[in-house]
Each structure stands twice: as structure tokens, then as C-alpha cells.
Amino acid sequence: MTQLLRLATAGSVDDGKSTLIGRLLHDSKAVLSDQLEAVERASRGEDGPDLALLTDGLRAEREQGITIDVAHRYFATPRRKFIIADTPGHIQYTRNMVTGASTADLALVLIDARKGVLEQSRRHAFLASLLGIPHLVLCVNKMDLVDHSQQRFDEIRAEFSSFAMKLDAPDLTFIPVSALRGDNIVHRSENMPWYEGTSLLHHLEEVHVASDRNLIDVRLPVQYVIRDGDFRGYAGTVAGGVLKPGDDVVVLPSGFTSGIEEIWGPGGEPEEEAFTPQAVTVRLTDDLDVARGDLICRPQNRPHTGQDVDALVCWLTEQSTLEPGARYAVQHTTRSTRAQVRQLDYRLDINTLHRDTGAKSLSLNEIGRIRLRTQQPLLFDAYRRNRTTGSFILVDEDTNNTVAAGMITGPDVAESAVTWVSTAVRREQRRTRGATVWFTGLSGSGKSSVAVELERRLVAAGRPAYLLDGDNLRHGLNADLGFSAADRAENVRRVGEVARLFADAGTVSIASLISPYRADRERVRQVHREAGLTFVEIFVDTPLETCEARDPKGLYARARAGEITGFTGVDDAYEAPRDPDLVLRPDMGDPGQMAAMIVDLLD
Ligand SMILES: Nc1ncnc2c1ncn2[C@@H]1O[C@H](COP(=O)(O)OS(=O)(=O)O)[C@@H](OP(=O)(O)O)[C@H]1O
Numbered sequence: 278m279t280q281l282l283r284l285a286t287a288g289s290v291d292d293g294k295s296t297l298i299g300r301l302l303h304d305s306k307a308v309l310s311d312q313l314e315a316v317e318r319a320s321r322g323e324d325g326p327d328l329a330l331l332t333d334g335l336r337a338e339r340e341q342g343i344t345i346d347v348a349h350r351y352f353a354t355p356r357r358k359f360i361i362a363d364t365p366g367h368i369q370y371t372r373n374m375v376t377g378a379s380t381a382d383l384a385l386v387l388i389d390a391r392k393g394v395l396e397q398s399r400r401h402a403f404l405a406s407l408l409g410i411p412h413l414v415l416c417v418n419k420m421d422l423v424d425h426s427q428q429r430f431d432e433i434r435a436e437f438s439s440f441a442m443k444l445d446a447p448d449l450t451f452i453p454v455s456a457l458r459g460d461n462i463v464h465r466s467e468n469m470p471w472y473e474g475t476s477l478l479h480h481l482e483e484v485h486v487a488s489d490r491n492l493i494d495v496r497l498p499v500q501y502v503i504r505d506g507d508f509r510g511y512a513g514t515v516a517g518g519v520l521k522p523g524d525d526v527v528v529l530p531s532g533f534t535s536g537i538e539e540i541w542g543p544g545g546e547p548e549e550e551a552f553t554p555q556a557v558t559v560r561l562t563d564d565l566d567v568a569r570g571d572l573i574c575r576p577q578n579r580p581h582t583g584q585d586v587d588a589l590v591c592w593l594t595e596q597s598t599l600e601p602g603a604r605y606a607v608q609h610t611t612r613s614t615r616a617q618v619r620q621l622d623y624r625l626d627i628n629t630l631h632r633d634t635g636a637k638s639l640s641l642n643e644i645g646r647i648r649l650r651t652q653q654p655l656l657f658d659a660y661r662r663n664r665t666t667g668s669f670i671l672v673d674e675d676t677n678n679t680v681a682a683g684m685i686t687g688p689d690v691a692e693s694a695v696t697w698v699s700t701a702v703r704r705e706q707r708r709t710r711g712a713t714v715w716f717t718g719l720s721g722s723g724k725s726s727v728a729v730e731l732e733r734r735l736v737a738a739g740r741p742a743y744l745l746d747g748d749n750l751r752h753g754l755n756a757d758l759g760f761s762a763a764d765r766a767e768n769v770r771r772v773g774e775v776a777r778l779f780a781d782a783g784t785v786s787i788a789s790l791i792s793p794y795r796a797d798r799e800r801v802r803q804v805h806r807e808a809g810l811t812f813v814e815i816f817v818d819t820p821l822e823t824c825e826a827r828d829p830k831g832l833y834a835r836a837r838a839g840e841i842t843g844f845t846g847v848d849d850a851y852e853a854p855r856d857p858d859l860v861l862r863p864d865m866g867d868p869g870q871m872a873a874m875i876v877d878l879l880d
């Protein structure tokens with residue numbers, strides 16, 4: 278099945294955005310269609326529901342009286358279909374990006390290689406992160422005008438990366454390009470042999486977006502109730518999770534439980550399962566009173582229900598400003614109600630990320646955090662968790678114009694008595710899965726060499742990884758420890774705890790310690806098991822003779838000479854693992870090959 282990638286582009290005319298898009302379309306010989314209907318026809322049965330969702334979304338916006346200055350273009354390569362939301366770089370960028378890019382999988386930001394990182398580049402990246410767009414590609418354009426200089430590219434990358442650290446930065450990729458000349462757009466450029474990455478198109482075709490979808494929390498906001506004789510079906514677009522016939526469900530807000538009897542796809546065909554963002558109709562096993570605006574979910578996994586929400590809003594109109602006390606109609610999923618802005622907590626300066634807590638109002642393009650009280654309870658998730666059930670729009674009831682787009686940060690804690698614990702980030706909400714890879718073996722066995730290679734490879738593949746090297750940690754965290762049995766046990770315990778935290782945070786922690794005692798290592802494994810985290814023990818089984826012959830630090834010689842006592846393998850024990858996940862022996866290859874085996878193991 279060809280997957281659809283929605284991408285949003287941002288940049289000003291001068292950055293060469295139109296040239297870039299033109300080049301992408303032209304060089305890829307992509308099938309281009311300006312008419313949505315044509316694409317819909319072409320993709321029926323594949324990504325039909327996706328496109329239906331998109332058109333629905335646009336229609337809703339139009340009905341709300343928003344004129345979106347966003348051009349949508351559709352193209353396809355044999356590997357993927359693409360929808361580009363081209364948001365212009367002029368003054369209404371914020372509004373356009375918020376309305377045009379909120380469903381994007383990937384945002385493309387252009388930087389002119391001569392000008393470097395401008396305020397605008399930062400603004401766009403910030404908006405992309407605010408909108409929860411999971412992938413960000415920085416195209417450093419006009420490389421031909423800076424002599425294809427690697428140094429210039431590296432400078433820009435370093436500057437941007439340090440800014441991006443302040444963001445909830447999505448997956449960042451930098452590509453040096455010349456849109457005008459076609460360098461690195463569709464084909465790898467021969468003018469920049471130093472660049473080891475892929476071309477822009479190749480990246481767009483390959484970037485992994487399926488796992489960005491929330492397949493955990495089942496959310497089906499009911500859009501229509503279909504009645505036909507005895508038949509009663511509930512139609513809507515799946516906003517999260519996977520639904521299957523036979524699943525227990527609960528309908529909110531009534532709280533009645535039932536089961537899924539049948540699921541139909543958009544063309545009336547029965548479905549074995551449905552997931553976001555498919556448009557489906559479901560029939561329940563019981564005859565319940567379900568209405569538009571209700572939500573179907575699993576009994577054990579419900580959204581927040583409440584009238585008080587905290588949200589970041591972007592103000593979208595010149596006609597008025599947002600002020601505390603004002604009342605609006607709020608549209609949230611398939612539900613409409615009224616709401617009052619109770620408080621403006623701060624206005625966010627999107628250039629500096631400074632929060633102005635003294636702000637009294639928000640005007641066009643401004644973003645701020647508000648507290649909202651709704652007349653009817655909303656059934657919502659935080660936007661970070663679910664971009665559908667976590668967003669809403671505010672409509673001015675006099676003009677019927679959309680005045681704000683909102684992203685829910687969570688329930689208003691002060692008002693709703695819901696504690697933070699319940700909204701705290703759970704592991705499955707993080708973009709990456711962590712794990713711990715634990716190397717054990719004699720000094721000089723090759724632990725660090727393989728660990729360094731492993732870290733390099735994982736990071737290059739876009740997987741967060743961090744090397745916890747015994748030697749290095751003994752300079753800081755464990756500077757107070759020596760090599761007695763008790764100190765080694767404490768050394769291993771501390772590093773084990775740190776590794777667990779990194780793994781919990783979504784990083785692959787790579788621990789490289791002699792860790793000579795079995796019981797100490799087992800405790801670390803246990804700590805991971807209790808936390809539900811993957812723990813992989815790698816035994817670097819290099820014979821003592823080989824380690825001693827290598828003796829990179831001259832420590833074996835000193836131990837033999839009696840200058841060091843209690844040296845592992847000489848006069849202190851090394852207890853080999855009984856059941857390691859992988860054993861590495863010197864004849865199995867160089868550190869790079871060994872690291873590759875571990876990558877396979879992790880996959
Ligand atoms: N007595 C004694 N025994 C073993 N190793 C010694 C000793 N004294 C110093 N060193 C150096 O310390 C490094 C081992 O540190 P670790 O933190 O990995 O050791 S342990 O797991 O706590 O035993 C080890 O580094 P590697 O060669 O990288 O393993 C040695 O360089």
C-alpha cells in the first residue's frame with residue numbers, strides 16, 4: 278500500500294521555495310494533479326480515507342469563513358503519494374501554517390545558505406514543533422552560491438541545532454541543496470561529495486511516518502448516526518487507536534458500554550480492523566442512544582472529560598483580539614459548544630520563546646496560553662497525545678468567522694482537581710523506544726570500541742542513543758569510587774539506574790563497564806525488567822591473553838608488576854555471563870561488524 282505523506286513547506290519567496298517545489302515535481306517526473314478529485318479517484322481503496330479527511334478538513338475551514346492562503350499540490354512517485362501544503366512566507370504565515378499544516382507529517386523549512394539561520398527559519402521550526410509535526414527537514418538552499426561549502430553547511434546546521442534543542446524538536450534532518458540547479462533534490466549531487474545523506478526526494482519517500490500515528494488510544498468521534506430501518510451505524514473518522522469487531526467499547530459522555538459488532542469502510546466494505554485516519558461506520562452490539570458529538574473509546578482508556586481546559590491558541594483574525602472574559606463557540610472534534618476565555622496566562626514570543634505573562638490580549642498571528650471553560654464538557658486528550666482530540670477552533674458567533682486555533686495542553690489542573698500524574702507523559706507517548714545495551718568483559722576486550730560504533734550507527738539512523746562508558750563516568754558520577762568489590766557493585770548500580778532512566782526517556786543507553794560480578798549485572802537486569810524495559814547483555818568474550826597482548830593502557834603490565842592490585846583478570850575475578858543475549862569473540866569481525874549485529878538484535 279502506498280503511504281501518503283503530507284508535507285508543509287515554509288519559507289519566503291526569496292528562499293527559493295517555489296523553485297524547490299517545482300524542481301521536486303519536475304525532476305521526479307511525478308504524477309502531478311491539481312484536481313483533488315483526480316487524486317481521490319486514483320487513490321481510492323488505498324489512501325482514500327486520508328484524502329477524504331483532508332477534503333473534509335478543508336471544507337470545514339471554508340464553512341467557517343476562513344480563507345486559507347495555502348496552496349495544496351498533489352503528486353506521486355512509485356513509492357509514495359504526497360500532498361504539499363504550501364504556506365506563503367508573508368505576514369500571515371502563522372495563521373496559514375496553523376490552518377494549513379496542522380495535519381502535516383513533515384515540515385520543510387528552507388534556509389538560504391548565504392543568509393544562514395534567520396528569525397523566520399526559527400519561527401517556522403517553532404511552529405512546526407508547536408503543531409506537533411513529527412519530522413522537520415531543513416533544506417540549506419543555494420549551496421551553489423557558497424561554493425558548495427561543507428563548512429558553511431556545518432555552521433548553519435550547528436546554529437540551527439542549538440536553537441532546536443530549546444524546542445520540542447521533532448526528528449531533524451539537514452540537506453544541502455540547490456533548488457535552482459537540482460543538487461540533492463531528486464538525485465545526489467556530485468558537487469557535494471562530502472554530504473553523506475540522501476537526496477530530498479529520497480528522504481521524503483523513506484521517512485517513516487506510520488509509527489507517528491497514535492495506535493494506542495481508541496478514539497472515534499461520532500460524526501453521523503446512520504439510521505436505516507432497524508440498522509443503526511455510527512460514522513466518523515478514527516482519531517486514534519485500532520478498532521476491531523468484538524472489542525469492548527464505551528460511549529461517552531453517557532458511559533454506556535457495548536461491543537463492536539461490525540465495521541465498514543468508506544465504500545461500504547466490511548473491515549477486520551480500522552485505525553486512524555480511516556473513515557468508518559461501526560455498528561454496536563447494543564441499541565444505545567448515541568448522538569453526533571459522542572465519542573467511542575475503550576473502557577480502560579478514556580480521554581479527559583471536563584469543562585476546564587488549558588490550551589495554546591493562535592489568534593487568526595485582524596478583526597478582533599482575544600481578551601479574557603470573551604465568549605466564543607468552540608468546535609472540538611464533532612462536538613460544538615460555547616466557551617469563555619477565563620484567563621490569558623501568557624503570550625509567547627515565537628522568536629525568542631519568551632513568555633510574556635503581562636500580556637492582556639492576543640492579536641493576529643500571536644500565540645498564547647489560555648484557560649477555557651466550556652458550557653458542555655469536552656472529551657479531549659492533550660494535543661501532544663492526539664492531534665485530533667487535542668485541538669479545537671474558536672468561532673466568533675456574531676460573524677461566524679474562525680478566530681483561533683487551539684491546541685489543548687491538558688485539563689486545567691487548578692479547576693478540575695485532576696492531578697498532573699494522570700496527564701504525565703507515558704512511555705508510549707514518546708516518539709522513540711529506549712532500551713539498554715550492557716557490555717561486559719575484561720579490560721581491553723573491546724567493549725568501548727564496539728559501544729562507540731554502536732552509538733554512532735544508532736544515532737546516524739535517527740535513533741537516540743547515548744554511550745555510558747565506565748571509564749568516563751568514573752571522572753564524574755562515580756569519581757568517588759575505587760575498585761573494591763563494594764565500589765564496583767555501587768558503580769554498576771549507579772550506571773544501571775542512569776541507563777534505565779535514559780531507556781525510559783526513549784534513548785538507547787549503551788553501558789560499557791567491566792561489571793565483573795554476575796550478581797551486580799543481574800540486579801541491573803532486574804531493575805529494567807521491573808520497569809518493562811528491554812535489557813540486552815553483550816558479553817565481549819576476548820580471552821585474557823588477547824586482552825593482555827593488546828594492553829592498550831599498559832595496565833596489565835602494571836598489574837603483573839604488582840603496581841596495581843585487584844586488577845580484573847589478574848588478581849580479581851571476572852564472572853562470565855551464563856546466559857548473555859549475545860557473545861562477541863575476536864574472530865567475529867571488527868567493532869563495526871559487531872555493532873551491526875547488535876543493531877540487528879535491537880531491531
Ligand atoms: N583494579 C582495576 N580493575 C579493573 N579495571 C581497572 C582497575 N584499575 C583501573 N582500572 C581501569 O578502570 C576501567 C574499568 O572501569 P569500570 O567502571 O568498567 O570497572 S567496573 O566494572 O566497576 O569493575 C578499566 O577500563 P577498561 O579497560 O575500559 O575496561 C581500567 O582501565
Ligand SMILES: Nc1ncnc2c1ncn2[C@@H]1O[C@H](COP(=O)(O)OP(=O)(O)O)[C@@H](O)[C@H]1O
Binds near residue numbers: 724725789
Ligand atoms: N573486534 C576487535 N578486533 C580487534 N581488535 C579490537 C576489537 N575491538 C577492540 N579492539 C582493540 O582492543 C583494544 C581495547 O579495546 P577497548 O574497546 O578499549 O576495550 P575495553 O573497553 O573493553 O577496555 C583497542 O586497542 C582496540 O583497537
